[in-house]
Amino acid sequence: xxxxxxxxxxxxxxxxxxxxxxxxxxxxxxxxxxxxxxxxxxxxxxxxxxxxxxxxxxxxxxxxxxxxxxxxxxxxxxxxxxxxxxxxxxxxxxxxxxxxxxxxxxxxxxxxxxxxxxxxxxxxxxxxxxxxxxxxxxxxxxxxxxxxxxxxxxxxxxxxxxxxxxxxxxxxxxxxxxxxxxxxxxxxxxxxxxxxxxxxxxxxxxxxxxxxxxxxxxxxxxxxxxxxxxxxxxxxxxxxxxxxxxxxxxxxxxxxxxxxxxxxxxxxxxxxxxxxxxxxxxxxxxxxxxxxxxxxxxxxxxxxxxxxxxxxxxxxxxxxxxxxxxxxxxxxxxxxxx
Numbered sequence: 001x002x003x004x005x006x007x008x009x010x011x012x013x014x015x016x017x018x019x020x021x022x023x024x025x026x027x028x029x030x031x032x033x034x035x036x037x038x039x040x041x042x043x044x045x046x047x048x049x050x051x052x053x054x055x056x057x058x059x060x061x062x063x064x065x066x067x068x069x070x071x072x073x074x075x076x077x078x079x080x081x082x083x084x085x086x087x088x089x090x091x092x093x094x095x096x097x098x099x100x101x102x103x104x105x106x107x108x109x110x111x112x113x114x115x116x117x118x119x120x121x122x123x124x125x126x127x128x129x130x131x132x133x134x135x136x137x138x139x140x141x142x143x144x145x146x147x148x149x150x151x152x153x154x155x156x157x158x159x160x161x162x163x164x165x166x167x168x169x170x171x172x173x174x175x176x177x178x179x180x181x182x183x184x185x186x187x188x189x190x191x192x193x194x195x196x197x198x199x200x201x202x203x204x205x206x207x208x209x210x211x212x213x214x215x216x217x218x219x220x221x222x223x224x225x226x227x228x229x230x231x232x233x234x235x236x237x238x239x240x241x242x243x244x245x246x247x248x249x250x251x252x253x254x255x256x257x258x259x260x261x262x263x264x265x266x267x268x269x270x271x272x273x274x275x276x277x278x279x280x281x282x283x284x285x286x287x288x289x290x291x292x293x294x295x296x297x298x299x300x301x302x303x304x305x306x307x308x309x310x311x312x313x314x315x316x317x318x319x320x321x322x323x324x325x326x327x328x329x330x331x332x333x334x335x336x337x338x
Contacts, residue, residue: 013194014057015187019050026051026068033062034138035084048130056187056194060143061204063183065094067133085120088139088162090211092177096132100125105164109134112169114177116215119159135184139208147208150232151223163216172214179203179210234259235269238278246285247312252278286311287326290319294334304331 018029026049033055050069055062091098091109098109102123109115115134117123119141145158168177183203186194193199213223238259242250255278256263270278289311297307305316308331313319323331 012059012197013200014055016053016055016057018053018055021049021051023049029053033057033064034066034089034136035087054184054187056183058183058194058200058204060140061207062136062138063180064136064138065133065184065187066136068128069130071128071130084117084138086141088119088141088144088160088211089117090137090139090162090166091115092135092137092168092180094133094135096129097127098125098129098132098134099127102164107164109165112167114166114168114173116162116164116166118162135180137180137207137211139211143204144208144212147205148212148219151209151212152219160212160217160219166215172210176207176210176214179206183207232269232273234261234266235273238266238270239274239281242278242282242285246282246289247310249312250279250282255282283322284326286313287323290323290331291327291334294331295337297335299335302335304335307331307335 016033018025020026020029030053033053048070052067052069053064055064092114093109093111096110098107098115100107100109100115100117100123102117103121107115107117107123141159144160148160166176167173183194186192194203213220238255241255241258252263252267256266259266261269266278270276270281274281276284290307290313293302293307293310294304308316308319320331323329327334
């Protein structure tokens with residue numbers, strides 16, 4: 001057996017390797033990092049086994065380069081079956097062929113087809129060719145379910161029913177597989193992106209959301225709507241309040257109260273899903289109303305200051321600067337357009 005572990009750095013990423021011909025060692029290592037030992041039916045002993053694992057634990061996402069070096073088939077001298085009630089699992093084929101059964105479904109992992117495994121249903125590996133090598137992906141069930149909740153305001157099905165395969169030859173499936181390959185390739189790159197916690201957090205989220213977008217499941221159509229559909233309920237509630245009364249002298253604390261969350265949570269939600277702070281969104285909304293009114297107004301009957309005050313701007317100098325930045329002209333130019 002050859003086994004090694006590189007410790008956690010600032011990013012918290014664990015890097016582990018195993019090479020073994022010992023069935024018990026392979027079973028124990030797989031049980032620790034991919035599927036609970038109690039759900040791993042014993043591998044029968046085989047002198048041909050030459051298992052290699054190169055695993056990275058990013059937290060809620062684990063990615064492992066896995067091969068067994070032997071032809072593993074149902075009823076032969078090496079047989080693998082498992083289920084995991086706590087994680088969604090997938091694979092990105094590198095070489096060879098995988099054929100499995102889960103709940104009456106045939107699952108194939110080869111070439112342009114990535115295998116997908118549902119939560120908690122027994123899996124029987126019918127065939128793992130001697131040259132088969134897969135990038136195994138494990139996503140903690142609570143992480144994927146939580147992400148689905150955030151995107152669908154709690155309306156997601158639990159557990160999510162994934163299809164048996166994902167086409168990775170084009171489109172979103174191709175992009176997701178490329179992301180997994182990139183992360184796997186960074187394993188042996190000291191000083192690279194995976195040494196930085198902020199990147200690791202983003203990559204975990206990208207892997208999780210990417211799988212939700214790429215796979216065919218009951219909620220996919222909702223997720224593929226325009227980006228505004230991703231905004232969670234607190235952000236939407238604050239935006240609705242702003243649109244209903246943009247002239248109102250909102251404070252960030254009042255918007256957070258209307259949204260039903262803390263100020264910090266609302267600010268984080270806006271930055272993540274809207275691209276700006278709540279108060280910046282309020283200012284942009286007010287500017288849009290001012291612009292629309294100035295375009296309609298008769299300069300003989302309306303002044304810029306009156307319109308600005310009507311929509312909640314009390315400092316005309318800052319208002320004029322913000323208006324020019326947004327529309328490329330002064331408010332007066334808009335009002336007195338030809």
